[in-house]
Amino acid sequence: MSQRVRRAVIGITAAVIAFLGLGQPAYAHGFSSTVYVNVASGGEGRIRTTLQLEYDLFIVSTADYEKDDSLFTAGTAAFDAGDKDAQGAALNAHKASAVAYATQRFSVSSGDTACTAAQVGDFTMGQREGVPYAGLTLDWTCAGGGDDHAVRSGLFPDAEGYVKGTKTIVTYDVDGRSGSAALDAAHPSFSISQTWYERFWEFFRLGAEHLLTGIDHILFLLALIAGSRRPREIVLAATSFTLAHSVTFMLAALGVVDVPSGIVEPVIALSIAVVAGWHLWRIWRRRGLATDMETLGEGHFSLDRAGWTRLGVVFCFGLVHGLGFAGALGIDEAWSWTLLWSLLVFNVGIETVQLAIIAVVFPVLILLRRRSRVAGLWTTGVISAGVAAMGLVWFVQRTFGL
Known part of the structure; x- marks a missing residue:
């Protein structure tokens, strides 16, 4: 040659x-996060969602979005100490800010009508792959009625500057329909009444994009x-x-x-x-x-x-x-x-x-x-x-x- x-x-x-x-x-x-959501019937026409959010990311995002410096101070101190009780206490002491952030970024609608959220119980603490996760349960009242519920997630967007490419993994069992969906910035919402091939495409796309990136x-x-x-x-x-x-x-x-x-x-x-x-x-x-x-x-x-x-x-x-x-x-x-x-x-x-x-x-x-x-x-x-x-x-x- x-x-x-x-x-x-x-x-x-x-x-x-x-x-x-x-x-x-x-x-x-790395430099990403995953939100986990379970969607179920809440009784009396309501929809119940249980969200699991990465704790330290949830703290800094909420504190920044809601301008709640005291939440940032208490939440990060509890995180650094590795104290789950203190972590849960920090969120519950500032639940107004935390719930406000979550419901601004995550929503449920029925038809063209937005549903109204109400927190159920207190924040709970858990762990995934060694990382603290906060649990938030919300009941959504949908005035529009019907069974065509749509879920939208824009939690922890790239614009916040903390992580990139956040995914929201949703599993649902509502109105006789069950399945799962993967949401991200390019595909932020899905309908519970979606077809099987729409669900297929979402996870196929997620796998293809993961290998490519x-x-x-x-x-x-x-x-x-x-x-x-x-x-x-x-x-x-x-x-x-x-x-x-x-x-x-x-x-x-x-x-x-x-x-x-x-x-x-x-x-x-x-x-x-x-x-x-x-x-x-x-x-x-x-x-x-x-x-x-x-x-x-x-x-x-x-x-x-x-x-x-x-x-x-x-x-x-x-x-x-x-x-x-x-x-x-x-x-x-x-x-x-x-x-x-x-x-x-x-x-x-x-x-x-x-x-x-x-x-x-x-x-x-x-x-x-x-x-x-x-x-x-x-x-x-x-x-x-x-x-x-x-x-x-x-x-x-x-x-x-x-």
């Missing part, structure tokens, strides 16, 4: 890695593609990754497995570096033969020892990535068919984007290798080096909280 072509390859691939990696947060799933998962996928020598290897690697993350995704989202994000996120970063580094090691060890199969294995898959070992590594790291996907969706309720449906559709969205990336990138890589083996090695080598570097940087940042 000529010097000019080599420089072009290095420049282009380095630019791609820089575009994908630089400026991204150390925690690809989850830069660490994309880099892991690029590392898999760069290190695959034959179409069967990338197919098997992608299948192994899918099976693994589907298992832990379902178990974690259903609350069977609970691993802190402080462990999951650094291991995801390490997996990126290891899978990318694997290909670099093969290039260093075998030079121009790095893309050759050493000895064809027996059996249907015809993988050599290196192929099977890599498949096992990918499967193990896929288990960890599944925990990251589950954390992004943030559902950890008891088993239900409605919940299972939502999880499966979310996963289908993830897989669709993953297969689309493979279908676009891997044929280009195969074509490049066939035209020039050296150019193919340089391209995959530079990609792997950039991905491995980003993985190591993220690993250090996530391990030490930088």
